[in-house]
Amino acid sequence: MYAILDIEATGGKVGEESVIEIAVYKYDGKEIVDQFISLVNPERKIDYYVQKLTHITDKMVRTAPKFHEIAKRIVEITDDCILVGHNVMFDYRMLRQEFERLGYNFEKEWIDTFEYSEKLIPNLPSYSLGKLCESLGIIVTDRHRASGDARATVSLFKMLLDKDTEKIISKKTGLQQPKKTHSKYQKLLDNLPNSVGVFYLYNSRKQLIYISRSNNIAQTINHIFTSKTLKANKLKRYTRSIKFEETGSGFLAAIKENNEVLKNQPMYNNRLVENKVYPYGLYYLESKRGYSRLEIGKLRKVEPVLKFKTKERAKEVLEKILHDYQLCLQVNAGIKSEESCFQYKVNECNGACIKEEAKEVYNQRIEDFIKTTEYPAPTFLILDKGRKGIEKSFYLIEDNQFKGYGYFEYHHQIKTLEMINHILIPIEETDEIKNMLKYFLYKTSSHQNQIVIL
Template structure:
């Protein structure tokens, strides 16, 4: 182990999630026997715009990288330098996955053993207040300059790693971090032990791929490594066949279960893996819709559908949808007959709703009744809130977020814990956009019911609504607007 080569690496990127995260700078320092034997550093042209907040953090702007080499021009050098080395970084999964994805864009698989100086520091230098690179270096008197630039952060990480090596001179801790668990040694025939060794023990998703790199199974896990290994020790024939057909395993960490669930749903929708059974077909939803009948009366009705359609409100059970209709009837003095709560009657005679003011018997003018219906519709639209759910990030220096605008899921992202965000637009540069589907809405619905709203930040934002709803809003009393603050989609 004394002659082992270590590549200490730091990268700077454009931000925006792992898949869309492109390199803007890289620094590699090679160590053998704790001595620096080589160093490589370079700006990288990411072939996309660098967001302003990233420039504010790193100092790297579009002009600086305009004439820098593109990744494919330095990929060979990076591969050669790190070929026989263990990949070392502070929060190693971030740097490793960004670099690995750059190679995948070129059609190559980049696989290295990894060591995380955060985890090593926690083990070998326990009890510190913080293990972020800056605070850790301050705590143990390591000089660090040119922060958030690849070379500056790498130089500091090198000194940190040299100290960690001196604290583990028999490599007992390092070997334990590199060791593949004995249970993981018995693997399907086409899986290399290194593929299991690379898997993190943190929340995220994993993809099983066949010989042609086609996704055959997508799953989510709170502990990716543990969940992947469990597939190979399941005696069911489906799991055995899955193992026999798996040649490659990819993963993406998310830091929390919510984003893992959302990302799993998107992978199943996108790849339609043959070993996945759930989530391949959308389940039914119940939608409140409106239409004008032959008398000119604006009616509300329930529709059961498996397709995404325009509606006033969407619910995942008939009971919830009917409860909402009954609430609207009482709150806005509507008629049960014209809210689909009664049928085949001349005049309403609902067992519990007696607030109808006579539209069904001709006692109430149609225009006055329609005005109340529009107010009820507007109240539901008001419930389609804009909000952000804040969750744990992939490491302790970042937070994850899920963005919902006007009741519609927009996607998720990761943001530095020190970043200043006060408006909904501040999240946009970090957002990885995702399609809203039946399953994403159901996942968020279940999350809000179970978790409540302690991690939810609501924003004032006008949703786009039909003209008649805008007109109704103008006529509504402020008290009505103030009395509805929940998201109708998740009612």
Template structure:
């Protein structure tokens, strides 16, 4: 079942502008079986250029229903249906934001007829609705009015369904994928329920095992990328093996990273293991050589020594190690950054004090290495970090005590003045170097507030 939607708006920004007209046609693939067509009072002024485009005036919407008055009917009309629109991100984004203003989360699977037409009918000079209708001989009446554009999109959808030759499709965030690529349990309803929120998501196989854990600022979009972007054998196997998807909304990217790291260590999902073998993450290791010097090295191999810090990539790790070398006058060679048999280049220009040639005592050199390691860790202090919460009324609270992670939780915004409430909301969470590395990267991040105790 599809619901084909078109809207007219007071401008192009869904955060500030409002819907002034909406048309929604419930379509079963053959016939329109229900509809909602109405002007909407946007409770704001309609700019002249919008009136010139749509012919909708302030006088026309003065006695029209406000969005909240049609919201319930639209929910019922679209429930269980795929939200179809020409340039779906625009229409769906406006509708979702209207519901957000009402305190309601509106989630539907979406199908964008612009994207699908490009896929099924490539090479056309333009994919705008007006030009498409002309190219494909689709009748379009009352252009730039919701009903006219929506009915034309219904006709376009019918043509695309016929051109698809009956192959079952699953809409995924505007695009479409073949039914055969997904597990039978993964339906458009399942995908439509995915949140556009920050958090951690879990892929489960049909044996009830977690096979992949990820985090994203937008769970719906990231999972759509997994599905539509699956090209390698590993990725297609993972997508087809996924029989269920669950998630935990955090609001905070910091806590999402903490949860992802913790759960991967606990569950060791098969496709996360494969990802590590591909070297997508790295760590800073410390070892002591036969001469007593502390050596540092960025590597993806777990057997390289004591883990100091972890990084998202080898490049990120190398960049961090280079800063340590420069700030603490460490030896390039003993940090794995110089491979020649003689002294390192920094020694040749006077920046390295000669540990690579035995000219500096191990105790003196190791003292600076330990200073660099200490600075790379969390400050030895006690504080809370406040970040965005899972909903507008809450904040995420992360507790650090004497440089160690104690845990995290959610606190009501109106309780932030009471420090005891911050302590009380904390749930214990394991402290480790990976967690501290994540937290350290967010201490000075925009939107994150630090409160000492």
């Protein structure tokens, strides 16, 4: 019997968080036989980042039961069950922490669907729950809410059990305790935040040996210190101190990571070369008489719309663009046929494949996409998430060049370059940062309030 669960927490320093929502589905290997879902009053403030991610507010949990009021129900529904979760170590740690506060020792065997997904379904682009479910066709409703993520984990676990022909899951169902870092590493993990940012690992000589970004700094570093890969073993062996910087925005974390790896070239990061050539590009093949196309290819004399490190990443982005702009896969692949494409039959194509859609209308949608990747003006700001509260981050592009980033609060006006430069943290533009900006503009094209023309 399995107890498949997901927990949302307040955020904050490790050891100080509290549960704000829990969902448990009791699963007998074939179907769900019981379930428990509840908001929880954490008796403390929920971090702003968590509120934005989960849409669970302080007001919503104010009248919810406190953990001690639902503790008995959790013990009952998980009785004689193996805990199952995606990155279950976090959920299990949160439960143990809450029960310890009540003086109760909560111990269970566990199965991590993240670990077994990597083993049983290799070579996927990402194993985060959302992207994994997208790759596998698992529908996720209420993402970043306990019930939605737990239901998605039920579907994922069913699939893993089906794929587990060698029965490795039943042979190894976890330990009585989740993977713990060795005691000599534990102090390094104290006070790490469960938030977006960049972290830095240093050796005994205080030399920077590794830089990375993460959507959850504490969880990522914990994963490194419990992993057995060759790289993780080296990082564990040599790391003596850890520093971090919260960014609030995943995009800003990516920019900082690129800039600081390029500057420092830590020994355990892949070596970066400034403005190195990306081998693949997404090219716009304009047609005046027929239907225009978007094509992936090796770098050419003309400038691509976007550049990519791998062909697989280029294909992934192209598929998203075709979907977002309702572009015909058949037409875009250059296939000429009297038969309509499959997407037309399910009302996801407007009929360009059988010349039912006007070329001008179809081509305009491609041009609309191209415009989303272009700078809206020579000098402008892009606004993004801040770290906490009413703070926002911004990126400055001046005279078509990326100049850096900064933070401000909503009630502060930053509409002049002079004011912006006072708080600007300069970063030199690289080919990768410029390409990231173009893709970020495309992704945020529906949110025009994020662009401020100066």
